[in-house]
Amino acid sequence: MKKILILFSAIGLISLTGCNNDDDVAVVPANQVVENEVFQVGPVNFAYDSSINMYSLIYDLNPQILPADMILVYRRTVDPGANNAPVWQLIPRTIHNGADEIDYDFNFDQGTILFTVDANYDLQETPTYINNQIFRVVILPGYDSSARFDYSNYDAVVKKFNIKESDIKVLK
Template identity: 40%
Template sequence: MKKILTLFAVVGLIAFSSCTGPEGPPGLDGPQGPEGPVAEVFELQNVNFSYNSTDGYNIYQKLTPVIFDSDVILIYRLTGTINPTTPIWQQIPRTVYTSKGNFDYDFDFSKSDFTIFAGGNYDLALTPEFIKNQTFRIVIVPGAFSTTGKSVKPDYSDYNAVIKKYNIDDSNVKRLN
């Protein structure tokens, strides 16, 4: 009896393992998904504000690549350094109080560009240190990171906290100018 069961098992194994037929057609490729959200940092180094009578002092820049609708931009101005390797970044919008009056930095952005504005309650040409040779860091923050809606947000005024939260390597920042 054991020989017959063994024989059936061997014959069955051979029969099932040798059952092959023509390979069917390949399946369709899945849809190409959008590139995932990526946090990035760009730098405008030693730039001067331009002046026009409509917008006043501003710096206009195109964004390449275009950002997603849900993304936001944060902009920081280099205000000094602690030492040659430790910059001090200050988030804008910001009001700077000077002996001449109040000086303001502000910005706006769209999916494809951004503008940094300088304004004040006095003639800004009297303080060229605020409108000439300025350095800005532009941080693109993806809006689609949270899947629960309960994401812990960093202190956006702290450049280093934002870089850490979004795992941005700012040792090789892309220059825009």
């Protein structure tokens, strides 16, 4: 009986290890141009939206993105240790300032991006977190299979997807 159980276990193990998802095929419509894109939004000021009880900003995507596309959003900040060099931080992001917390986030659909910022205190006390904000939006085609890639490093993302600084559109 033990030998049969071991045999079934071995067969089950072999059959399960043979499965993977590496054979997925993405179909892109013939009339669609598929490319990576980066654009910069800002500097912009957030406005308080009482309907969602936080500061927000809506950006319209023109043209709209495809349903399977992925969006990454990075917020510009500075590195005081490197002569205030610009640093791009992936959002969602929580900034801790002592006991205070500031949360940057976003939602998107095919036609719009909703940027939000919220805090556990009144953000009007620190307007630097809601005024003159600059974001970089990276649109990646839905067919990309780089699921194991670390998207938190903006410089690595633009290098991986061959995006040049000169290609970045600055929008307000």
